[in-house]
Amino acid sequence: MQSVYFNHDGNVDDLVSLLLLLQMPEVKLIGVSVIDADGYIDPAVSASRKIISRFGTANRQPTAVAKSDSRPVHQFPKEWRLSAFSFDDFPILNEAGKPTIPIAKQPAHLDMIEKIKQVDSKVTLVMTGPLTDLARALTVEPTIVNQIQTLYWMGGTLNSQGNVAEPGQDGTVEWNAYWDPAAVKTVWDSDLPIVMVGLDSTNQVPLTQALRQRWAKQRRYPALDLIGQGYSLVHSFEANSTYYLWDVLTTLVSHYPELVDTTQVNSTVIATGPAAGRTEINTNGRPLTFVTNVHADAFFDKIDMLAKNAPLH
Ligand code: AGV
């Protein structure tokens, strides 16, 4: 059994990642926390509690969802953050009334420390938003490094093609890194083994019309219906806003590494200035396992397989 702690930021692919993590037969999800970044935190926490209540499995699901009190350096656009409200209102998540999973007593970074320390074996940490809660956890309790097997992070890019189109930055930065560049630096400076799922690989799994149709055809399975509904909230009307399966790829790779090819690199991060949050290859940098290539057919099959096995009622 693999013990996983999941910290996410409430956009559609973050919530779908939670849904799929709950379906992995060999995963015990020891904790979940939400940071106020790419989704308004209250509906994102609420939707997370409802997803666990509706689609969790008794002894493999977390007992609570922790709410982060971390604050942005650069906040996400409101238009993107709003989808959490709609997701939280989906009828399938509200059919049973109030969720049975409570909000954790501690804020996310302290919850992370507590839950990781409670486990005897090492924990896999999956993060699909900014790294702020982990950076704060490492500052409060540096010894958790010894209890984390690997950090799987959706963030960064190594080819200088960022996805942030905001004034004052140079176009080389990925959004999760841009939200809090100093936090990326803190985590890079630690001894944690890191698997980075950057834009270089997530670009290989765009959300296409064919993919929406594939899920629509299988909507008799409630989890695939929810996935299709979820992704119907996001579209790519503006320039630079194509939606990819960023976080779902990261989440699946944390348990099914055979879905991708990786390479070992050394990397540094720029913490200030117009390239703040830029991750780059640098022989003097920290070691990183970097995802290069996605086996896309196997990846989409795995999503279907996990979702079809989700609880029907
Ligand atoms: O940069 C990718 C990260 C992922 O964790 N997020 C979305 C995923 O949850 C930010 C993001 C980039 N482009 C976006 C994003 C878009 N068009 N809509 C919503 N979020």
Ligand code: CA
């Ligand atoms: Ca995210």
